[in-house]
Amino acid sequence: MEFPLVGVIGTNSSETGEDISLYSRTPVVAALYIGVLGVAAVVGTFGNLVVVITVIMKYLISWRHRAETTSNDAGRAFIANLAVSDMIVTAVINPLAIAGVCVSSHSLSH
Numbered sequence: 001m002e003f004p005l006v007g008v009i010g011t012n013s014s015e016t017g018e019d020i021s022l023y024s025r026t027p028v029v030a031a032l033y034i035g036v037l038g039v040a041a042v043v044g045t046f047g048n049l050v051v052v053i054t055v056i057m058k059y060l061i062s063w064r065h066r067a068e069t070t071s072n073d074a075g076r077a078f079i080a081n082l083a084v085s086d087m088i089v090t091a092v093i094n095p096l097a098i099a100g101v102c103v104s105s106h107s108l109s110h
Helices: 027-065 070-103
Strands: none
Touching: 027 070
């Protein structure tokens, strides 16, 4: 049984030894991928940081006045948790994906 898509994104073919990386065949795709992930990393990190700061400021204001009920605290914690986890992806995982494309064999040298 043959699987035609196995190894398409990999760096080397185990059968022929030739480089079959998608990014090495088309450096335009690699440049586009790096550009999109770079913009997503910057915008995503900044946007999620704004959300976390807003949730913290809202918590401090409501804690100071304590006029609000605490029914929204769980919702605020959920939003802050989502923002922090998404910020980890945009600040850590996306740059590592960009580095992986840049380090892969001959990704932009053609």
